[in-house]
Amino acid sequence: MQIPVLQSSASSIFSPNTTDNPLVDNYGRPITYLRLAVTDRCNLRCAYCMPENMRFLPTRELLTDEEMIRLVEISAALGIRKVRITGGEPFVRQGIMDLLWRMKETRGIEEVHITTNGVLTEKYVPELQRMGIASVNLSMDTFDAERFFDLTRRNEFASVYATFEALLASEIPLSVNAVVMEGKNSQDIIAMCEKTRTKHFTMRFIEEMPFNGGTHELPTLLWNHAKILAALENAFPNLERIGRSNHATAELYRVPGYAGQIGIIAGFSRTFCGACNRIRITAKGTLKTCLYDNGVLDLKTLLRSGASNEEVSDALVDAVQHRFRDGKEAEQHTQHTANHFDSMSSIGG
Ligand code: SAM
Numbered sequence: 001m002q003i004p005v006l007q008s009s010a011s012s013i014f015s016p017n018t019t020d021n022p023l024v025d026n027y028g029r030p031i032t033y034l035r036l037a038v039t040d041r042c043n044l045r046c047a048y049c050m051p052e053n054m055r056f057l058p059t060r061e062l063l064t065d066e067e068m069i070r071l072v073e074i075s076a077a078l079g080i081r082k083v084r085i086t087g088g089e090p091f092v093r094q095g096i097m098d099l100l101w102r103m104k105e106t107r108g109i110e111e112v113h114i115t116t117n118g119v120l121t122e123k124y125v126p127e128l129q130r131m132g133i134a135s136v137n138l139s140m141d142t143f144d145a146e147r148f149f150d151l152t153r154r155n156e157f158a159s160v161y162a163t164f165e166a167l168l169a170s171e172i173p174l175s176v177n178a179v180v181m182e183g184k185n186s187q188d189i190i191a192m193c194e195k196t197r198t199k200h201f202t203m204r205f206i207e208e209m210p211f212n213g214g215t216h217e218l219p220t221l222l223w224n225h226a227k228i229l230a231a232l233e234n235a236f237p238n239l240e241r242i243g244r245s246n247h248a249t250a251e252l253y254r255v256p257g258y259a260g261q262i263g264i265i266a267g268f269s270r271t272f273c274g275a276c277n278r279i280r281i282t283a284k285g286t287l288k289t290c291l292y293d294n295g296v297l298d299l300k301t302l303l304r305s306g307a308s309n310e311e312v313s314d315a316l317v318d319a320v321q322h323r324f325r326d327g328k329e330a331e332q333h334t335q336h337t338a339n340h341f342d343s344m345s346s347i348g349g
């Protein structure tokens with residue numbers, strides 16, 4: 001069977017360790033975390049993510065439920081233990097709750113997490129809790145309704161805020177994600193942190209990355225992790241660094257006495273690649289072994305060409321054993337292609 005490899009990636013420089021966990025990359029990093037974009041469609045138009053006239057994939061180009069479950073089962077057999085369901089907006093996909101239940105019940109999968117914009121999510125919160133969803137990341141770039149509209153180009157602040165409150169009232173661990181943009185929400189950073197005074201969640205600030213579907217030029221990164229941290233330290237002189245848990249992208253902090261935590265994700269600066277344990281499957285079924293690569297394996301074509309589970313599994317192992325060292329190296333190999341400006345909605349964040 002001809003394996004549909006998309007982008008030539010790094011050559012393997014270490015012998016792969018296939019004894020305990022077959023998904024160990026060529027730099028010795030075990031791969032245990034899969035991010036799966038279940039759709040590229042979305043009911044918001046966040047300025048940093050996609051243009052107003054975004055063209056979405058036809059449904060036949062998306063993986064079916066059966067294809068996704070099969071990929072998760074194969075991945076679980078290879079050592080994947082954590083799955084994050086993302087998109088596009090996961091809750092615009094028909095049958096998403098059934099799909100989540102099936103992911104949760106997949107042998108080997110220990111944690112299912114969700115990233116959502118919260119527009120449609122509130123009513124599902126009790127069922128997500130019953131299901132045992134491990135955590136929810138809620139994207140909410142500001143708690144100011146007008147600026148929310150400016151940033152997302154949709155009048156959905158009230159429904160997103162209702163989801164925020166429902167999640168806070170639930171037992172599901174909650175992080176709120178905000179992409180920091182100069183003048184658009186940078187003025188809200190401290191007010192957002194203040195919410196952690198009494199509310200038990202992690203407020204995370206993300207550097208803007210260039211995956212905006214061509215909405216605007218590569219961002220000149222005014223708000224990098226150092227500037228975000230400086231703003232926090234200025235407002236909270238007693239800010240304490242908690243650190244970064246294994247494989248996590250967020251550097252965590254807290255203000256003594258506050259109920260919640262604060263995180264900074266240096267997605268543009270890429271300070272965390274050395275411990276990266278994640279792979280991604282995009283909405284159209286492409287494997288990415290780095291956010292900044294261009295897609296290294298066309299899994300959808302492989303599945304639809306009648307490949308056996310063993311062939312799919314071998315192709316995954318091979319792709320992981322030819323991984324780029326880090327996001328900078330991956331970017332060097334992709335910068336001349338138009339896809340570099342793919343929207344984050346097809347990649348899944
Ligand atoms: N629609 C869902 C949401 O917004 O949470 C899930 C998909 S969204 C693409 C996943 C994450 O990517 C969100 O937290 C969003 O803020 C982040 N994101 C999107 N575009 C980004 C960009 N250009 N730079 C940094 N983060 C981005």
Ligand code: SF4
Pocket residue numbers: 042043044045046049050087088089117139344345
């Ligand atoms: Fe939609 Fe999420 Fe992209 Fe915003 S960040 S446009 S909510 S996919």
